[in-house]
Amino acid sequence: MALRTAGSVLVVFLWSVTVVLGQDGWSVTYTTQSICTLKGSTVEMTCSYTYPSGTVTSTLWFTKMYDVENYVSLLDDPDYKGRVTYRSDKTNGNTLTITHLRENDSAMYMFRFITDQTGGKFFGSPGVTLSVTDLQVKVTTTWWSTTLTCSTTCTLTGNPTYIWSRNSKNVQEDSSPSYSVYFNTEDSFYCAVKGINSPAVYGPKNTSVSVSPSGGIVEGSSVTLTCSSNANPPVDKYIWYKTKYKNMSMRHSGQRYTIHNISSEDREG
Template identity: 80%
Template sequence: MVLRTAGGRLSLLVFLWSVAVVLGQYGWSVTYTTRSICTLKGSTVNLSSSYTYPSGTVTSTFWFIKTFDVENYVNLRNDSDYNGRVTYHSDKTNGHTLTITDLRESDSATYKFRFITDQTGGKYFGNPGVTLSVTDLQVKVTTTWWSTTLTCSTTCTLTGNPTYTWYRNSKIVQGASSPSYTFYFKTEDSFYCAVKGISSPAVCECD
């Protein structure tokens, strides 16, 4: 919009006012600390975010994965699938953390954070969210004529470069970043791997 006056001052004022109105529509954001997490069944995970808004007071904050319609977001605390396994923690700098305990493979989903303010239309959630993949531990066996290699396997790459601990008859035989363990003689011993206290099913290498 351009209005002309003899000195041009009015047109400049109107232009600046228009810019201010456009900028006033912004200022809403949600930032996720991590966008993708792969972790183990039975473990605990923390999903973190921070948010900004232009004005007003925040009246409600929550995480969700389900919606029933355009404006009906299901707070995880009210979702029967997460009963007793979800806690929220907020800090003074607009940070918000979701903790889920006793993870199940069915918890694999994209989690999003939503907040509501006391301003008209003051509702916002952040895309794309945090993609959580929950996997269990399985042991794959590779045998040659002279050795057997056991590999602790997951359906996704575990977040955080975890340490794999190998047990032979319940005694630790290897603790390292490698998910594989090799031995060179036939045995009836029982082997299993563990990550962060979560164990795989046992494997017996019998003659």
């Protein structure tokens, strides 16, 4: 079983919540206080600002301040090189856009502006808290079915739609991140959240057993059997059975099975 996603880039736009921070005619208004979005996507943070007099000469967004009055504009921060743009409008609005988000972009983002008046500097704090999460798939298996769940470390902003495909054919589009399915090992499953990729998920393949020590085994000695398989997520439960005259009996659970005082009876199965 394989799981992938394909499509376009997720862009988060937020225009609903207003957060005003200011005093004495100075203010910064953020459209939201927090955003949770996916690694690899694009995010936009928007604010507006007011000031009592003068003309704005400089604006910037920042997450780092090395010391007093030493703010690092994201445009000059090497961690964001080539991924950040600012956009201003005629009504004292400003939008920060960050593309190709990384998990270490998670931080609080604040807006600062400077006017031509003496002491005419202001920034809004606290700012917008951005949480960047990767899209993982959790697999829950019972005797009768398997449930695949697109999982994130925070609740995604914007109530996204989760799209599941089976062998390249869409089978579910829903606000629920979970999909229950009966599948064959040759099936491929795909999960998408507006085009953001999840890791591949597939059942056990290329299962094999190694024997230690290798070569001839002396009766009365011990031998260790190790089962290996290629799967994602990795196999977490191994069960060893012995067959005799078409009957199966469980002997051990775990990836390794050591048989002590081995005898000729152990050749069967």
